[in-house]
Amino acid sequence: MNQTPTAWKVQNPSLTLYAFQLRQDISKSKQQVMDNANQLWEQCVALGEQRNIQILKSLKTELRCYTYNLKDSQYYYNPTNEDQEATAEEKPYLDDWLELVRKDPQSNKARQLRFHSESDKNSLRLMGEIYPLRIHDTYALDLTLRYRETVDIAQLSQLNPAEQIQASLGQTLLLFAKPVNIEESAYQDLANHCVAALVKETAEHLQPSKTGQLFGSPIFEYDNHKQKPRERRHILVWFDSHPDTLSKSVEAYHSLLNLLCCRSKILYAYDQSRQCNQSARELSSQLEQKSEELIQPPEETLEDLEEWLKLIPHMAFPYAKYFRDIEDHRTAITTNIQNYTSRLEKIQALSLPNDNLAWLQNFLDYTCQQWQNQIQIDLNYLTPGQNLFEQMTATIRGIIEVKQAESDRNLEKTLQANEAAAQKREKKLEVVITLVGTGLAVSGISSQVAPHPTEKIPSVSKEANLPSYFGYSFLDILFHILIGVIIAIPMGIIVWWWRTPSKSDR
Known part of the structure; x- marks a missing residue:
């Protein structure tokens, strides 16, 4: 009814x-x-x-x-x-x-x-x-x-x-x-x-x-x-x-219970692999952005590059862990597929002639197969990322070495320029000291040899009514200074020439 x-x-x-x-x-x-x-x-x-x-x-x-x-x-x-x-x-x-x-x-x-x-x-x-x-x-x-x-x-x-x-x-x-x-x-x-x-x-x-x-x-x-x-x-x-x-x-109770347990663990492992894949791809995207900045960089300082070098391991280690976890989840799926198949075979052994267990078999043949293929695609996509982290680190290290060498060369040039400037100042000072020292020495000797040279010039001694300083007339002092200058100038020229390096020495 x-x-x-x-x-x-x-x-x-x-x-x-x-x-x-x-x-x-x-x-x-x-x-x-x-x-x-x-x-x-x-x-x-x-x-x-x-x-x-x-x-x-x-x-x-x-x-x-x-x-x-x-x-x-x-x-x-x-x-x-x-x-x-x-x-x-x-x-x-x-x-x-x-x-x-x-x-x-x-x-x-x-x-x-x-x-x-x-x-x-x-x-x-x-x-x-x-x-x-x-x-x-x-x-x-x-x-x-x-x-x-x-x-x-x-x-x-x-x-x-x-x-x-x-x-x-x-x-x-x-x-x-x-x-x-x-x-x-x-x-x-x-x-x-x-x-x-x-x-x-x-x-x-x-x-x-x-x-x-x-x-x-x-x-x-x-x-x-x-x-x-x-x-x-x-x-x-x-x-x-x-x-x-x-x-x-x-x-068939225990076989069915174990089969459903394997099914749940397969579902869980696939879900976990998808989460790991998503997290790894986010890190990969961040790395791609950094690599593009590195290809066409602004004027990065050594401090900026060293910060990058510190940042990359903090990205690389989680990335490697996500990659490893995906492989672990793939292994878990494979293991549970084997266990699922074993339990299904036991159920099939108890089945009646007209039974239809395709609904249990299809989970293996289609769903699990599709998920395993997807995980393999994920791993294939993520594998180059591991090498990219290594290449990125090596590239940044190389840039740092180049910049460090360039910085060292610039510093060396600056030090050399400063040293040359100091030597030039020292040379000038030596010339001045030589001139002044020679002039004073010659003037001193001249004043001892001829204390009053102007007295031997009658026209000057009679007509000049100039002041006297420490027993010397103004003209006597001027005479001795002039003698010191005349002698000091050639001496300064000789010292300057002697201190100047030749082209072959440069």
Whole structure:
């Protein structure tokens, strides 16, 4: 019997949130965890407070990564305690897998915590399980909320915890339900309405990207294709329409969980590579601008060039780090593609003859391939930049050496000119001293030999009535000075000629 979408119902709906939080960075050791590594568990506690789910409110008491402090009676995040509490059977697998819920050592059951709430006004009783794990360097959360009753699809919104939990690597919502009296041809439309009920505010941006069949039942994939993991919406709607679907899903549980974890890590690594590429290109653009200024420079001083020389390493080191990080993210993508492929092969081994897993394979064949190509293009673009930093440094060093040599030559010329000027002044001074000294000496000798030479000139001695100074007449003094000048001038000429270097000596 056909029904309108508003009257559609599903039986035993369960909504599982697979959330993945990066525990440690690839560049850090196992003992050094991310600053926000425990964010996933803190958000679960906050969800328990909001929905009054006691097992979630007291989650820290159940997790191995929290220890109790007697001083203030509080539980604190202590990631090193995870390995310390591992059992002998778990220790060989610590690098791959560890269940985080404490349990009775004699129990072989999975470390899940089950919870339920009282029936609401619609007589619906919320039930669920939480299964916290550590997978390699990542915290993984399986949080399932379900109804055991048949419900209208509008009531599915009460199951969605994704608004309260936002994991750093991303997350996937998997709705598993049995359609009630709905024809198979309407399953796509039913899936659309289920998604609209789960995420009302963003439903118009979520269109079915792929469809397939898993373990005999149809499955629909929705994705908003946002690049940032925290903004990405990835929803799977899986309708239980085959008797083997449930049992097969239990067998494939860990493979599917690991596959979704690898998918999230691939998305995260690509997003990180894009951020590194953007930052590196900004540095490259700054370097290009500097290189253009260097090609056609104004009159840069040595101080300006030395400042450039100090600035370039501050740009080169982050650039090299971004380049290295992009290569690390490419390696992470490659590694997780291999792990994704391995898990997909295990799921395929459990699949039924008419199953269609192309929606899982296409992520590898198209999305991952495209991203790997893009990262290679980014690396090819950025590689010359590393050489440009080295060339820029060498060029500036060369310019500094040329300018320094030119400055040294100019300084040497200035010193030589100053020295020549000093020698010229010294020569002039020597000539003056020689002239004055010779004149005074000759005048002195002349005054001793002939104290009164004018007395021997009768016409002068009789007619002149001139003043006398210290026993000498004015004419006597003038006579002796004149004799000194006459003798000093040739002597000065001789000294000047002797002090002047010849052309061959220059």
